[in-house]
Amino acid sequence: MNRENKKRKYDKKYYRTHPCTDSFTCKVCGWPVVSAGAGTNHRNHCPNCLYSIHLDNKPGDRESECHGRMEPIGVWVRKKGEWAIIHRCVRCGKISSNRVAADDNPMKLTALAMRPFGKKDGLYPGCFFPEGEL
């Protein structure tokens, strides 16, 4: 086990190839997050509010000194048809994407995907062209 701890400390790409099983408390909404039930070994965002923390420069290296909150700004579809959440760091503006986990809040996910079509006070927010002018 000591050898494993040493590896974790000095191998920069340790978390790229090894699962991270630490549990954490979401810094944004306070949700207690455990690693089980995600359907993935690399959970990086809170399943309730979908926020993440900017820890990595490249996947798994834990080298970033920013540690800002990463806001979910959208979803996109990967080649295999699975969804991935696009995160943007509130502090430095870095954009990254991560696969959705099995236990992510489906209501929040759908709200993210439907954002460009949302209506607020009878207007389409963000839509710079009128409805009939497509």
Place this chain on the structure above:
Amino acid sequence: MKGKEKKKEIYQCLNCGWTSIIREEETPPDHCPNCLCSIHNEDEEGNECGGILEPVGIWVRSEKEWEIVQRCRFCGEMSTTPATEHDNRIKLLSIASKPISSPPFPIERIEEMTRLMGGNTDKGEI
């Protein structure tokens, strides 16, 4: 007359071949108005990449401000570029509606699923 014509620059998209004339007062667009692709000049460390940045998503930044999220086909880095009014609107809306066409969970059971995970079921702001 010919001299005036020579001053016009032509923007050509390297992905779809769309050409448009850039007038003197305009700056060249940073993405193609037809296919919304652009060229990835260099990555974060300053290395040259040269891959094609494909549009993968729409980010609603604020009211009346949309940004196109692009991903490099070659190195996988992501970046954003502001959408302009010259952009292909059908392409914009098709990118925005792509996730909805392939939901990862049954949409009709969404409320039940949210309650099962103990999450917030109100449909308020995120």
